[in-house]
Amino acid sequence: MAGSDANETAYKAAFMWRRQQDRGGPNVEFTQEEMDSAMNNKLAPGQQEYSIMSFRTAFHGRLFGSLSTTRSKPIHKLDIPAFDWPQATFPQLKYPLEAHAEENAAAEKKALEEVEHLIKTYHIPPCAVIVEPIQSEGGDNHASANFFKGLREITKKHNVLMIVDEVQTGVGATGKFWAHEHWDLPSPPDMVTFSKKAQTAGYYFGNPELRPNKPYRQFNTWMGDPARALLFRSIVQEIEKHDLVNRTAKVGDYLYGKIEALAKKYPGQFENLRGKGMGTFIAFDNPRRDEFLKRAKAFGINIGGSGQSAIRLRPMLIFEESHADILLEALEGIVTSWDKDLSKVGKAKAVPGEGTAKP
Amino acid sequence: MAGSDANETAYKAAFMWRRQQDRGGPNVEFTQEEMDSAMNNKLAPGQQEYSIMSFRTAFHGRLFGSLSTTRSKPIHKLDIPAFDWPQATFPQLKYPLEAHAEENAAAEKKALEEVEHLIKTYHIPPCAVIVEPIQSEGGDNHASANFFKGLREITKKHNVLMIVDEVQTGVGATGKFWAHEHWDLPSPPDMVTFSKKAQTAGYYFGNPELRPNKPYRQFNTWMGDPARALLFRSIVQEIEKHDLVNRTAKVGDYLYGKIEALAKKYPGQFENLRGKGMGTFIAFDNPRRDEFLKRAKAFGINIGGSGQSAIRLRPMLIFEESHADILLEALEGIVTSWDKDLSKVGKAKAVPGEGTAKP
Numbered sequence: 001m002a003g004s005d006a007n008e009t010a011y012k013a014a015f016m017w018r019r020q021q022d023r024g025g026p027n028v029e030f031t032q033e034e035m036d037s038a039m040n041n042k043l044a045p046g047q048q049e050y051s052i053m054s055f056r057t058a059f060h061g062r063l064f065g066s067l068s069t070t071r072s073k074p075i076h077k078l079d080i081p082a083f084d085w086p087q088a089t090f091p092q093l094k095y096p097l098e099a100h101a102e103e104n105a106a107a108e109k110k111a112l113e114e115v116e117h118l119i120k121t122y123h124i125p126p127c128a129v130i131v132e133p134i135q136s137e138g139g140d141n142h143a144s145a146n147f148f149k150g151l152r153e154i155t156k157k158h159n160v161l162m163i164v165d166e167v168q169t170g171v172g173a174t175g176k177f178w179a180h181e182h183w184d185l186p187s188p189p190d191m192v193t194f195s196k197k198a199q200t201a202g203y204y205f206g207n208p209e210l211r212p213n214k215p216y217r218q219f220n221t222w223m224g225d226p227a228r229a230l231l232f233r234s235i236v237q238e239i240e241k242h243d244l245v246n247r248t249a250k251v252g253d254y255l256y257g258k259i260e261a262l263a264k265k266y267p268g269q270f271e272n273l274r275g276k277g278m279g280t281f282i283a284f285d286n287p288r289r290d291e292f293l294k295r296a297k298a299f300g301i302n303i304g305g306s307g308q309s310a311i312r313l314r315p316m317l318i319f320e321e322s323h324a325d326i327l328l329e330a331l332e333g334i335v336t337s338w339d340k341d342l343s344k345v346g347k348a349k350a351v352p353g354e355g356t357a358k359p
Numbered sequence: 360m361a362g363s364d365a366n367e368t369a370y371k372a373a374f375m376w377r378r379q380q381d382r383g384g385p386n387v388e389f390t391q392e393e394m395d396s397a398m399n400n401k402l403a404p405g406q407q408e409y410s411i412m413s414f415r416t417a418f419h420g421r422l423f424g425s426l427s428t429t430r431s432k433p434i435h436k437l438d439i440p441a442f443d444w445p446q447a448t449f450p451q452l453k454y455p456l457e458a459h460a461e462e463n464a465a466a467e468k469k470a471l472e473e474v475e476h477l478i479k480t481y482h483i484p485p486c487a488v489i490v491e492p493i494q495s496e497g498g499d500n501h502a503s504a505n506f507f508k509g510l511r512e513i514t515k516k517h518n519v520l521m522i523v524d525e526v527q528t529g530v531g532a533t534g535k536f537w538a539h540e541h542w543d544l545p546s547p548p549d550m551v552t553f554s555k556k557a558q559t560a561g562y563y564f565g566n567p568e569l570r571p572n573k574p575y576r577q578f579n580t581w582m583g584d585p586a587r588a589l590l591f592r593s594i595v596q597e598i599e600k601h602d603l604v605n606r607t608a609k610v611g612d613y614l615y616g617k618i619e620a621l622a623k624k625y626p627g628q629f630e631n632l633r634g635k636g637m638g639t640f641i642a643f644d645n646p647r648r649d650e651f652l653k654r655a656k657a658f659g660i661n662i663g664g665s666g667q668s669a670i671r672l673r674p675m676l677i678f679e680e681s682h683a684d685i686l687l688e689a690l691e692g693i694v695t696s697w698d699k700d701l702s703k704v705g706k707a708k709a710v711p712g713e714g715t716a717k718p
Binding site: 001002003004005008011012015016019020030034035036038039040041042049050051062063064065066068071074075076077078079080081082083084085087195196214216217218219220221222 | 360361362363364367370371374375378379389393394395397398399400401408409410421422423424425427430433434435436437438439440441442443444446554555573575576577578579580581
């Protein structure tokens with residue numbers, strides 16, 4: 001299953017948890033009115049309607065519940081019915097971070113104030129907030145550990161769950177097994193969702209109150225799929241055996257430093273470089289992004305884009321410094337070949353029409 | 360991925376298709392207003408809202424869109440926000456069919472009239488109707504080929520798509536590869552969804568108008584997952600090599616005949632026997648259903664329940680007459696052992712608390 005499934009089961013757990021509180025605990029039986037209303041897709045009289053809050057430019061999946069929290073691009077959402085759920089602004093940091101520390105802190109403070117305002121005033125109050133450690137599909141948008149600590153405090157204060165969507169960031173790429181380990185939160189996220197590298201989909205949680213109070217409230221044909229669980233275990237074992245998370249942290253630092261040097265050498269070509277200390281989860285902007293990605297193929301490397309102008313690096317966990325050097329050579333080749341015919345640059349023949357960014 | 364994913368992607372295709380008609384075709388660009396509205400989970404001014412219609416006691420999955428069309432049991436739906444989509448009554452046939460031909464035909468006619476009425480009057484008009492060939496989770500509820508032909512005619516007439524959910528019925532168990540082959544429809548369903556036996560999830564369609572007009576409108580990490588496609592191909596090859604669909608039809612007829620004989624021998628124990636001519640997709644009701652399923656385990660067989668009182672058979676495609684005989688012996692053993700202590704019947708020790716029906 002996919003990240004969409006992971007997030008939606010987490011949302012279901014959040015709704016069940018909040019309604020259970022309203023009801024007075026896990027042992028209070030559903031009323032006949034509640035059951036009849038549910039069968040008609042309605043709330044029972046007196047039942048509070050809840051929502052899931054997400055952030056602008058977030059991506060949490062493409063099914064009907066997850067798509068209601070996805071705010072990346074119109075093409076993902078057009079024509080598909082959505083729930084009337086709230087979105088808060090994700091802080092838009094300026095780079096380099098050192099040069100914009102005050103401005104960025106203010107942007108994060110303002111974003112948190114908006115979150116709290118929406119929690120207190122939105123006409124369908126959120127029972128959970130979902131957030132990506134790094135907004136991936138939305139353009140590799142980062143926020144500081146302080147921002148996420150603030151988010152944890154606000155959600156705790158208002159009895160709202162904090163769901164961390166680690167579908168892209170989870171399983172090592174940021175130099176920690178889970179990206180939220182970078183934040184040193186005062187208390188853990190309520191739920192952490194995963195898929196992709198895990199070869200399966202789901203969420204983990206620590207609070208026993210999040211366990212559904214009856215069987216079959218969360219259920220699925222492949223639930224607990226043993227073949228996928230074995231695959232994930234093998235992946236984890238392989239990661240541990242080869243110390244791949246720490247190695248990714250190290251090679252990420254190496255790669256970041258080298259791109260930083262390229263950015264100085266070629267002004268305007270590697271803008272808003274981000275992902276320092278976040279393993280190989282590195283991105284930068286280029287004003288000719290789509291052409292950049294096309295040219296990358298001519299140099300024999302396959303990179304993707306995200307958001308409006310980001311070029312995002314997502315090497316596998318076995319990526320080493322020697323691979324980084326190949327990539328770096330290609331990156332330099334791309335930005336020094338703009339005036340050359342695409343068919344005459346790089347190592348491979350370019351395939352026209354391919355290599356464009358994911359819209 | 361799962362049946363929920365299969366159905367939701369089909370719903371998405373349905374919404375895109377209908378809005379594309381409203382817009383004037385696949386080459387009409389989205390307006391800025393449409394794109395802005397979509398990003399806010401809203402309809403653009405003047406845009407028509409659409410729904411997906413399903414049937415009472417239907418089961419189409421547990422994610423937010425599919426759950427909005429699932430109408431099986433409150434436990435599946437309680438506390439989870441749902442779209443305000445319409446449901447029509449699924450005809451409730453009486454058994455044996457021969458003895459209630461007129462009454463059943465009237466029930467199906469009435470159900471179709473309700474479908475047409477809802478299509479014409481529901482405040483959020485449906486752009487698609489989804490139906491299971493046999494309502495599985497809902498209790499193995501059958502309808503005649505005539506009913507489905509009528510549904511095809513009504514949906515065609517009103518420009519509504521007909522989606523057939525073959526997540527449970529697909530891939531051979533009914534004695535045809537797809538259960539809807541039993542109906543001899545005047546024109547094929549618009550979309551057929553599948554998962555489970557296919558080891559993957561998706562839908563197939565014939566009408567090119569159902570193809571999204573832009574890339575990335577339907578997309579997913581595992582889309583076209585080659586490993587799963589190879590698995591499904593191998594399954595299809597194995598089915599063809601061993602002629603498993605035809606053999607399932609034959610062994611189903613054998614099994615049905617034998618249970619029919621048991622029903623005569625033990626009145627009240629195998630009520631509303633259904634699935635004649637539908638391969639091994641056979642079910643019956645028993646007034647002590649949950650106890651029946653528990654006792655079945657004591658006889659060494661694992662059967663499931665569905666709906667309020669159904670015992671449903673779902674043997675694998677390699678089920679042969681010799682296996683049917685073992686099952687039949689157990690079935691007879693169960694219904695002649697009601698007065699015996701559970702620990703003293705059958706071949707295996709009963710495990711108290713296990714073997715209850717899926718709620």
